[in-house]
Amino acid sequence: MTETVLRTSPEKRRFSVDMRALSPFIALIVLIIAGALINPDFLTASNLLNVVTRSAFIAIIAVGATFVIAGGGLDLSVGSMAALTAGVMILTLNNLGGGDLGTLALGMLAAIALSAACGMANGLIVTFGRIEPFIVTLGTMGIFRSLVIWLAAGGTITMRNFELRELYRPVYFDSIFGIPIPIIAFMVVAAIGALILYRTSFGRHVVALGSNEDVARYSGVPIWRVRTLTYVIQGICVGIAVLVYVPRLGSATPTTGLLWELQAITAVVIGGTALKGGIGRVWGTVVGAVILELVANIMVLSNFVSEFLVGAVQGAIIIIAMLVQRSVHRGR
Amino acid sequence: MDPVLRAENISKSFGPIEVLSGISLELRPGEVHAVIGENGAGKSTLMRILSGHLPPTKGSLHLNGRPITFSGPVDAEAHGIVLVHQEILLAPDLTVAQNLFLGREIRRFGFVDDKAMRERTRAILRELGTGIDPDREVGRLSIADRQLVQIARALLVPHKVVAFDEPTAVLTPIEAESLFEIIRKLRSQGVAVLYISHRLNEVKAVADRVTVLRDGRHIATRDIEGLEPLEMARLMVGRDMSKLYPEKPATASDQVVLTVRDMAVPDYVENASFTLRRGEILGFGGLIGAGRTELFEGIVGLRPSHGTVTLDDRNVHFRDAREAMAAGIVYLSEDRKGKGLLLQQNLRINLSLAALDKFGRGSFIDTGAEEKALDQAIKDFDIRTRSRDLLAGQLSGGNQQKLLLAKMMLLEPRIVIIDEPTRGVDIGTKEQIYRFIASLAAEGKAVVVISSEMQELIGLCHRVVVMRNGRVAGEVAQTDLSEDAIVYLATGVHEERAAEIAAGHA
Numbered sequence: 090m091t092e093t094v095l096r097t098s099p100e101k102r103r104f105s106v107d108m109r110a111l112s113p114f115i116a117l118i119v120l121i122i123a124g125a126l127i128n129p130d131f132l133t134a135s136n137l138l139n140v141v142t143r144s145a146f147i148a149i150i151a152v153g154a155t156f157v158i159a160g161g162g163l164d165l166s167v168g169s170m171a172a173l174t175a176g177v178m179i180l181t182l183n184n185l186g187g188g189d190l191g192t193l194a195l196g197m198l199a200a201i202a203l204s205a206a207c208g209m210a211n212g213l214i215v216t217f218g219r220i221e222p223f224i225v226t227l228g229t230m231g232i233f234r235s236l237v238i239w240l241a242a243g244g245t246i247t248m249r250n251f252e253l254r255e256l257y258r259p260v261y262f263d264s265i266f267g268i269p270i271p272i273i274a275f276m277v278v279a280a281i282g283a284l285i286l287y288r289t290s291f292g293r294h295v296v297a298l299g300s301n302e303d304v305a306r307y308s309g310v311p312i313w314r315v316r317t318l319t320y321v322i323q324g325i326c327v328g329i330a331v332l333v334y335v336p337r338l339g340s341a342t343p344t345t346g347l348l349w350e351l352q353a354i355t356a357v358v359i360g361g362t363a364l365k366g367g368i369g370r371v372w373g374t375v376v377g378a379v380i381l382e383l384v385a386n387i388m389v390l391s392n393f394v395s396e397f398l399v400g401a402v403q404g405a406i407i408i409i410a411m412l413v414q415r416s417v418h419r420g421r
Numbered sequence: 422m423d424p425v426l427r428a429e430n431i432s433k434s435f436g437p438i439e440v441l442s443g444i445s446l447e448l449r450p451g452e453v454h455a456v457i458g459e460n461g462a463g464k465s466t467l468m469r470i471l472s473g474h475l476p477p478t479k480g481s482l483h484l485n486g487r488p489i490t491f492s493g494p495v496d497a498e499a500h501g502i503v504l505v506h507q508e509i510l511l512a513p514d515l516t517v518a519q520n521l522f523l524g525r526e527i528r529r530f531g532f533v534d535d536k537a538m539r540e541r542t543r544a545i546l547r548e549l550g551t552g553i554d555p556d557r558e559v560g561r562l563s564i565a566d567r568q569l570v571q572i573a574r575a576l577l578v579p580h581k582v583v584a585f586d587e588p589t590a591v592l593t594p595i596e597a598e599s600l601f602e603i604i605r606k607l608r609s610q611g612v613a614v615l616y617i618s619h620r621l622n623e624v625k626a627v628a629d630r631v632t633v634l635r636d637g638r639h640i641a642t643r644d645i646e647g648l649e650p651l652e653m654a655r656l657m658v659g660r661d662m663s664k665l666y667p668e669k670p671a672t673a674s675d676q677v678v679l680t681v682r683d684m685a686v687p688d689y690v691e692n693a694s695f696t697l698r699r700g701e702i703l704g705f706g707g708l709i710g711a712g713r714t715e716l717f718e719g720i721v722g723l724r725p726s727h728g729t730v731t732l733d734d735r736n737v738h739f740r741d742a743r744e745a746m747a748a749g750i751v752y753l754s755e756d757r758k759g760k761g762l763l764l765q766q767n768l769r770i771n772l773s774l775a776a777l778d779k780f781g782r783g784s785f786i787d788t789g790a791e792e793k794a795l796d797q798a799i800k801d802f803d804i805r806t807r808s809r810d811l812l813a814g815q816l817s818g819g820n821q822q823k824l825l826l827a828k829m830m831l832l833e834p835r836i837v838i839i840d841e842p843t844r845g846v847d848i849g850t851k852e853q854i855y856r857f858i859a860s861l862a863a864e865g866k867a868v869v870v871i872s873s874e875m876q877e878l879i880g881l882c883h884r885v886v887v888m889r890n891g892r893v894a895g896e897v898a899q900t901d902l903s904e905d906a907i908v909y910l911a912t913g914v915h916e917e918r919a920a921e922i923a924a925g926h927a
Contacts, residue, residue, distance in 0.1 A: 288785040290777045297774055300763040307723065307752070307760045308775040308828075309743035367765050 112413060113360050113376040120383050128390040138269060140386045141379055145271035146171075146330040148378035150349060151356035152275075152282040152371060153208075153326030157222075158357050159286065159369025160319040161299035164211060165226040167327050168349035169233035174204045174331045175341035176237045176246045188252030200335075201328040207233065208324020212317035230350070238343040247340040254339050261336040271333045275375070278329055283371040285322075292369075295319055299366025348400065352381055355407040358414070381406065423486065425450050425613050426471065426502065426582050431480035433466055440466050441637045443480070448582055448613040453604060455616045455628035455645075459657055459847035463637040464617045465507075468584050471615065472504035473497030501581035505588060509567050511574075513560030518542040520559050521574050545573045549603055564709070565596040572603065583607055584615040589623060593708040595912065601627045619657075619848075621650035622876075633657055658848050665848070666880035667856045669899075670863035672700030673883045678867050679750075679836055681720060684728030689715035690891045693728070697836065697867045702858060704882030705871040707911045712891040713871045714755060717838050721745035721752045746775065751829040755840035755871070757818070761825045764814030768806065769795050771813045771824060776831035798827035803853060819850030826857065837861055838869040843877065855881055875904045887911050 124131035131137075150167050157164045178200035185192045211229055215222045240246065248254050263270055286292035294315045297305040305312050335341070358364055359380055360373025384406065385399045394402065424447035433441040441463045448454055458464045469475045471482070473491030481488050484500055491497040494504065511520045518538045527534045527541070542555040551569050559567060568588065575583065585604070589597040604627055607614055618624055624631060624645075631648060633640040633656040640656050654665075679697040684690060690712040697703050705713045719726030722739030730737050732748060739745040742752065754760035762771050773780050773791045780790050798804060802823040806816060813824060822842065829837070842858065843851045858881060862868050872878050878885045885897045887910035894910040897903075 284785075290781065290784075290786060293770065293774070293777060293786060296766070296770070297763055300765050301759070303756075303760045304763050305774075307742055307754055309741070309746045310774070311741070311743060367763070 110361055110370065110373065113370075113373045113380065116359070117376050117380055117383070120380060120387070124383065124387045124390070127387060131387065131390055136386070136390075138272070140382050142269045142271045144378045144382035145275040146334050147349060147352045147356055147381065148275045148375050149278045149326050149330040149333070150323075151353040151360075151374045151378050152278050153323035154353045154357045155282065155360070155362050155369050155371050155374045156286065156295055156319040156322045158354070158362050158364060159299045159366055160295040160316060161302065161366030162215060162222040162316065162319060163226065163354075164208075164222065164320060164323050165350045166207070166211060166230040166233055167323065167353055168346035168351075169230045169237070170204060170207045170324065170327045171331050171334070171346035171349060172237045172341055172343070173207070173233040173240075174200050174328055175335050175345055176240050177203050178331060178335060179246045179248050179339075179341055180240065182253060183249050186250065188250045188256065190256065192250075193253060193257055197332055200331050201325060204324040204328030204331065205321055206324070208320045208322070208327070209317065211324070212320030215320065216313050216316045234343070237341065237345070241341065241343060243343065245340050245342045248335075254336075257336040257339075259336075261333060274329065274333050278326065279371055279375045282322075282326075286369050286371055291315065291318065296367060296369060299363075299369070301367075351400075351407070352378075352403060355403060355410065356381055358407055359410045361414070363414070364411070377410075424448055424483075425485060427483040427486075428467075428471060429481050429483065431467070431470055431477045431482075433463075433470060433475065434478045439478075439637060441470075441477075444634070444637075444639050446471075446632055446639075446642075448615060450581070450613050451608055451611045452629045453608055453614040453616055453627055455618060455624040455631045456634060457617075457619060457621065457624055457631060457653060457657055458634035459619070459849065462634040462657070464634055465586060466637075467634070468504065468586055468615065468617055471582075472502055472584055474504070498578050501579055502584070503575040503578060503580045503582070504584045505572050505575045505586065507586040507588070507590060509564070509571060511559045511567060511570060514558060516556050516558055517546075517553055517562070517570050518555040520570060521545070521555075521577060523574075525577075541577075542573070545577065546570075549573055549576075550599065565592050568592065568600075572600075580612060582613045582615065584617070586617050587619070588616075589618065589620060593710075594908065595708075597623065621653045624653065625650055635659060654848055665852055665855065667859040669702070669881070669883060670700065670859050672863050672865060674699045674701070676700075678733060680729075680731040682729040682731070684716060684719060684726060684730070686712070686715045686719035686724050686726045689724075690719065690726075690888075693888070693891075693893050695886050695893060695896075697869060699867055700862050700865050701883045702862045702868045702870055702881055704878035704885035705869060705888065706873075706875065706878050706885050706897075706907045707888035707894070709873060711888040711911065713888050714840055715891075716888070717752055717840065717869065717871065721750055721838070723752070746832050746834070749833075749835035750838070751775075751832055751834040751836070752838040753825055753829055753840060753842070755844060757821050757825055757845070758814070762813040762821055762828075765812055767810055767812055768799075768804075768816075768824060769809070772798055772828050772831065775828055779831065794831065798824070798831075802827045802857070817847070818845035819847050819854075822846050822850070822854060826854070834866065836867045836869070838871070840871040841873065842870060843872075843874070875907050878907065879903065889913060 154164060154167065178196050181199045182192060182196040185195060211226055214220060214225045260270055265273060286295065294305065294310045297308065297310055298312055298315050302312060356377035357374050359377030361370040362368055362374060381403055384402055388394050388399055388402065389396045426448040428444060428446040431441060431444045432439060444467060456464050456467060466475065470477050473494045473496055483489065512523065515523065521542050522538045527537045539555045546553050549569055549572065553562065553566050553569065559570060562570065588600060592600060604614055616628060628645050630642060630644055631653065632642045633653065635657060676699040677696045678699050682694045684693040693716050707713055715724060718724045720730055722741045722745050737748060758764055769791050772795050777786065780787050795809065804820050804823045804827065806820065813821060816824060839858065842854050846854065858868055858870065870878065870882060879902045883899050885902060885907060887894045887897065887907055889911055897906045
């Protein structure tokens with residue numbers, strides 16, 4: 090492959106590298122234009138804010154997934170992990186019983202601690218067990234999911250304290266300066282993620298690890314620590330997403346977070362992160378998550394396709410995104 | 422004698438870049454025709470055009486006097502032109518016989534006829550002078566045997582022209598010698614052999630005529646009679662190459678910086694002991710697979726190992742490369758593409774990767790400082806690159822090696838271990854790398870050079886430790902440095918035979 094790369098002129102190559110970074114943004118613009126043509130209600134501030142707000146959970150989780158995937162890993166357990174974290178957080182709040190800010194803070198702390206621990210477990214098993222991350226997280230996906238079903242005894246875990254619900258509600262439904270809080274949360278998470286991935290040694294090490302593990306090891310990169318930390322970051326992102334998710338419904342069920350892993354990975358791939366590692370694009374991921382929600386929104390606003398087929402369309406999108414990635418790659 | 426295959430004014434362009442221009446070449450039956458040139462001179466492209474893998478942009482091919490165009494390698498094979506690839510292209514889980522007949526199985530009543538294939542495989546291998554078991558899985562063969570299987574596979578079809586692309590790159594001197602026997606046998610059968618290599622001593626030993634390419638142009642075609650390797654090198658590079666090696670720096674001291682006692686790396690090395698002194702260049706010689714790479718990977722913590730490593734009178738044990746680097750020891754892998762550089766990342770990211778801590782500003786990376794370091798490295802190491810934005814994988818082998826050197830030198834090491842410093846590096850760059858290694862020693866650093874090229878060890882090193890079968894076989898002092906001495910220790914073969922091998926090959 091190096092041969093062919095060598096022979097193409099540098100201008101051409103630079104153009105196609107840019108294509109990879111730009112394509113999610115182009116897709117976003119195309120979708121917005123398409124949406125505006127299909128339904129005049131689409132291009133209203135309230136609809137667009139609503140779409141972005143709804144994409145917040147996936148976007149936050151997908152920022153974590155960007156780290157894992159850029160580092161050459163994969164985490165399928167994020168949906169189940171979110172459900173388990175939400176369930177445990179609500180149970181903790183119910184058991185504490187209070188309706189004050191302190192109780193809420195403790196519950197939030199418990200959620201973050203649990204999700205970070207879940208991520209750490211994934212990371213440690215992958216690094217020290219030397220097992221394919223696909224298998225490890227497939228296993229923990231089943232474990233987390235069935236734990237939440239067991240905790241809920243097959244039913245629903247609901248926040249019981251009414252005061253607490255009222256106290257917590259604004260985190261999903263309120264706005265600051267007209268911007269819904271979930272959007273602010275996800276922009277902050279993305280900004281911190283981008284800062285870590287692009288500007289710190291750790292971020293550089295993640296990319297090196299994903300590019301070529303041996304080179305990283307021979308260059309003195311602490312690969313065990315870096316790899317485990319990517320999964321911990323993924324866990325923390327799941328925790329933050331849960332913090333924004335719980336006030337929306339105030340409950341967790343066995344179907345909470347179902348197929349979120351598909352959406353998170355799709356968002357990452359649409360965003361231009363290489364599934365085999367070595368290239369990570371946090372802002373692309375954010376756009377990818379918004380694109381997924383936009384597609385669902387356009388489907389609801391139009392009458393072309395039943396909205397029950399949203400999952401099918403999102404599944405098709407990840408396949409198309411991979412095809413586009415490869416053709417862009419080949420074009421170099 | 423009339424040529425069997427003739428190339429006339431062959432040119433080849435990839436996009437706007439012309440990699441071959443106006444090459445003419447004649448292959449006569451019963452001759453070994455070597456094509457030599459630096460990396461990037463166009464040898465492999467020419468070979469791929471002759472064997473039908475690539476169509477020429479301009480010019481024509483003539484087979485037995487008639488013009489011909491090949492639609493692809495299969496078509497060329499049908500006309501009796503076969504290519505033995507440089508890399509091993511075999512299915513490791515299939516047996517020797519299955520590999521030989523892969524895609525052209527002998528069938529009987531619609532089923533594969535294993536018995537017939539086994540018989541023919543055995544016959545062909547015997548003809549090549551080897552007793553490889555046709556039922557053995559290829560993955561369990563040595564590299565040399567795999568190459569034999571590959572040659573056998575190529576010779577299975579009726580052939581008039583056989584092309585070898587750098588066939589000895591992975592072979593030991595003895596294995597190479599038996600390959601030359603095969604080539605001579607082919608020649609005596611009237612086959613035209615095209616032989617591509619950059620090992621000039623080999624070319625001298627095996628070729629009848631030599632064609633030299635430089636920068637995609639035909640420089641000369643000469644009979645081997647009276648053409649010495651030094652002259653070949655001059656033709657390849659275009660300038661006098663008699664001073665390839667720099668003066669050995671007079672800084673070798675008695676001050677021991679590193680002592681290794683009874684080092685063992687499971688499955689590879691046993692009981693290895695040696696000392697390394699300040700300001701010296703210590704060579705490590707031996708055949709491929711003698712355990713040299715593994716020994717040093719063990720010392721710097723890249724492999725599990727046990728033994729006593731004493732650094733400045735202090736016993737140390739490194740658990741990973743990071744610890745070794747912190748103690749001032751760097752190891753540059755022989756596998757530049759697989760273990761040295763991130764081929765898909767740019768020069769800046771590669772340069773700073775090992776010494777990233779030096780580019781910190783708080784917890785963030787100071788990109789400006791990285792850029793400055795890259796400027797400095799490009800200047801200091803003469804890294805030739807069209808643009809600073811290139812990926813490491815787009816550099817030539819020599820420039821990759823320079824980048825790897827620059828990367829590791831950012832760690833300001835006291836002990837530098839370089840594994841195969843000039844593998845895949847063109848001769849002009851070799852000279853620069855040798856000078857750089859000598860300057861490291863002159864600065865008072867201790868340098869270890871692991872190399873399979875005996876000339877390199879002799880030309881560069883103060884002393885050479887030779888390994889054989891995972892053990893240290895002995896040490897050759899500067900005054901005794903000779904190919905015979907090294908080959909003897911490396912092979913354990915008595916000296917007359919060693920001299921024979923050395924004269925015939927290396």
